[in-house]
Amino acid sequence: MENRMRLLPLSLILFIIMAPSVVSDSENIVSIMAPAVTPDGYGVMTEIEIEVIPGRGRVLLNTEPFIGLQTQNSEKIAADIASKYTGIDNSDKDIIITFRVNATSIDGPSAGSAITTAIISAISGTEMRTDVGISGTIEPDGRVGPVGSLPAKIEASANAGHVIFLIPSEQEFIPVIVEVEESPVPGWTIVRSETIYLNLIEYGRENFDIEILPVRTISDVVDIMLNGKLQPTGVDFGEDLGIVLGELNLSDTIKPLKNLADKTIEEAARLLKDAENRLSSSNLSEVQASVSSSLIDSARIELASSKNAYTNKVLYGAANHAFRSVINSRIALDLLKYNSLDYESSLSYLGGRISETGRKLDAVKIDLANLNHYASDRDSYEWAVAAQQRMTQAEMQFYSQGADEEEIFRTLAITEGWLNIAGNFYDIAVVLSSGKRFDSSAFKALASESLVNSTSLATQFYDISEYGPFWYVSLAEENLNKSWFVASYADSMAATTKMYSQQEMNLRGLEDLILFIDAELSSLDTRDSVWSELYRDYASFLLERSQKVQSINLLEDSMFYLRLSEAHSGLKNTVASMPDERSKDLWGSDIALPLAFGVLIVVFAILSYTNQRRTLLPKSRRL
Template sequence: MRKILVLLLAIFLLNSTFAVIIKAPAVSLTDKGYVGVPINIQINVTKGDGHVFMDTMPLTELDMQGSARIAAKVAGEVTGKDMNKYNIYITVRSDVPVVGGPSAGGTMTIGIICELMNWSLNKHVMMTGMINPDGSIGPVGGILEKIEAAKKANCTIMLIPKGQRYVEVNGKKVDAVEFGKKLGVKVIEVGSIYEAIPYFTNKKIVIKEYPENISIEEKYKNIMKKLSENVLKMANEKYENISKELSNNYYVDYEYQTMLLNELNASKNLLDKANNEYITSEYYAATCSAFNALIKLETIQHTIGYLTGKEDISTFLTNVQDEIESDEKIVYSKKVTTNNFEEILAGRIRIVEAKKLLYNAWKSYYLGNYDEAIKYGSFAKLRGDSAVWWVSLKENDNNSEIINESKLKPLAQQYLDNAETISTYVETIFPNLPTDGLENDLESAKEAYKQGDYLLTIAESIDTCVKAEIPLVIFGDIKYFKKYARNKINLAENLGITPISALGYYEYADSLNDSISKIMYYKYSSYYAQMDIDVMKVLNKTNKENISEINIVTNEKVNSEETATTKGNNVGVIISAVIGGLIGFAGGYLARRAST
């Protein structure tokens, strides 16, 4: 009898969850305009299968629900937990209707982290800010009203997104820090969830930093050096041939002659850039620059052919179509192994892009826009060629294990779900943003999944995620994205992986001057490094314990004005209730036994 009661007690305690209750600021529309109001968010985490449930009263808009899914994903990465093994229950309550918005995303992430780690919360801290999939905190509206909400909730610290200290009100800039000071609220800017955690918990989560693996870096450089040498050779030779051909075609009219000469000069500038990048061992960047030069030169070549009557556009596009079909057969004839799946994936991605470019070429042709048809057709041809270059980088791969791609189906579904979540989230937040490109990429991912091409599904899903996230992080901290990507790469390398695509995108991002493009390619880099880790984990080719140690938790204390907590107080009450309930259950059970 005692054993049964002890067992019941253990089961009950193990399955009981202690809710985290955290306050978040929101904005409500009243007769007097917008005002800040605090809302209560209760978070429970149980064993489960990856679901996120939300109950809101009054009802909130869909962007908060999207935020909840992103928050769960980020919390899993920050804590090293596999969120496919948990269910998240989020209950939001407010006394008044609040204006919809994703500003509680960061707060929900903090709450989920504390629930996963069984940490107490500082009840005198409040936060506003979107949560982005990489853990960065995005901008929100109503900063001043939310500081007022913090005051109403008796909070002494208010965390706001980095870069939002100065708020424009009626054409004048208001310092949020000074505004908060007058209310007795200390306003602090944070750029990521890692910066926010110490204020809520007096604990610090640090991204575990891994060193670069020198041997793998050299291996990557040797692979990319080979590719860049081949592309540079082709581009330099083509430049010499096209220069001669263009100089001999004086019968091309002046307008076209000028246009083509300008394109030739542009290609020369790209080639000079590529040659310099090669000299400084920036092989991926050199390959990209040389490839872009090739596109211009190919376009010039076929434009001359069209203008001189030597080439028919329809015949040219038909030939390109035949070449792409031939390239596709080569790419898909290659066996996918643990050593070459990145290169094979790169080839498949380029075949898909070649087909899309060819579609645009035919479309331009039938609309009578022949210049555009030639540009798209030239690009499509070279993109198909590049697919073969990539899958040919590792010809001698007989000793590597062949991958059964069906094993990647659950991972592909996970990436596809993530892409749908993020794209829907962004569409909800930015309803006026053109999303045709996102929808097309998502459809491509779904089509690849239907065809059983799970590697391609993952790549197309990554493409969707990166493009969707750009509006969220456009004003973000480039240093954060760079560090985040570099650490993902280093983790992959320390697990014995050669993350070719991730290293290539990282190198290319470094070579760019445009901040948005830099952010985009750093994000591609981090996504592809994570893909490598995930694929090898699925195939059991790496140490699972190492993968779960992306972040480490320390007990470093941070300066905080308050130490009172919410969860700590609640736990005592809940434990008392649990024990009381069990005692009552045991007493009732014994009484019933005695009466029989």
């Protein structure tokens, strides 16, 4: 307790999060008590004052303590959004923001939503509630964006007497790293780090008796803090998912992915709703329902991330997170059905699901029989190769089923998901095919050499995690066996990229990594490559999120997709340098010799028949 009550050091940098406000006697001044977080992770309270006076439309900041660029930028966005929301022209007013805190500097964008609400309160004369706290950035379109250190901020807000705390809708669940102790043998203790997902609604209610409400936009915040309305607890995706699946300003290169992203998001929302309804109506015990409940929570998190990516026009991220949401909901539904049946019926259900997925796998194999043809088309190969990669992933997943029912259902859900994506990518490849083909056999040597190198590297990294280097190496080997040479090369490339990106993470400090990745992304040339552009956009998206929620895992993913984008740009150049496919004319093709041999046989047969006929016919006589 003494540590928490000590004076803040002069070097403290606070990430300010707005809380309830009290309107002073002057309708133009709003005083805000705000929770913040110190560098060592403690939640504290500070005071911020917003004053609106006649002026020239300026946002003026008190420079003691020093206010960093992120906070300054956030305040300017807040003033702009407040003006747009209220319809009040602030061009004849100045907004003065004063921070009163025992520190030399303040920075961070997490006060954005609260500052916006406070400015709306000040310029409209509407009093804010005094029992509500909030944490969230403000985006230029009025969305409430994610922030870090929410548990500490919730605790500080609760200790200040607040009964409600508003958080960004996509952060109802947040990743938290915990230490787990294990004793493999007597006398030995191993401490390892493990990432769990913390439900903030339950965390606030159970630990501090404070109601946590997720909000999406500044309208949601104003409804609660100024208008006294209460939002329902939890994320409501609604029929329209809270976003418009309409036209996006996309490049022609990546536009074909939009339809798949739309369909996957819609399927994710539908399956999540089905799973939630089945869970609520089930008569399962708490133990039986707990796994499905956890999966549904994960599906909700992934769908929220998908919506965020889609809104930011990051198609790969939108489709990827929606895909994960679909998988988790499918597993939850399967488990809920399975656990509601008697023993014999549950075994029958499990066997039926395995057979059903096996039939789907066989059917897709037949439908995609011509996949390798499109994998050597200069205009469609990227989509066809991506389909080959997903097809192989589906096969490998299906034939590596786990021991218990949860793992089996996970295997089946992922297999079905990859099959669906492979089919969609194949359809895109067919549409984009130009008939201009390159000699893909030239990739055989490249794929073989790359596989040897990536296999050698993988044995040095000892990373056997799911979708780690060894996973990509296995895919590359399987694709090489199928003579899918470009796909094999791409998977070997991914394995190597995975390892080198991990190595780069270990060689740089956190701040250096952020600056480095940002600089690399800015200079990246995607060279009209579909996957280079998609991965670059996703890397940028992950980089931004990693800074907002302070996640090293997201930063590592950003590095991986940055390097993967570079690799696919290089692959595009390699394909461009490949010779055209050899002409399939009659005598220059591989069938020339068998065809000639067949013709000789036919000629020989005709001659033999003619000879035989002459022998059998009666000889002519002279009269």
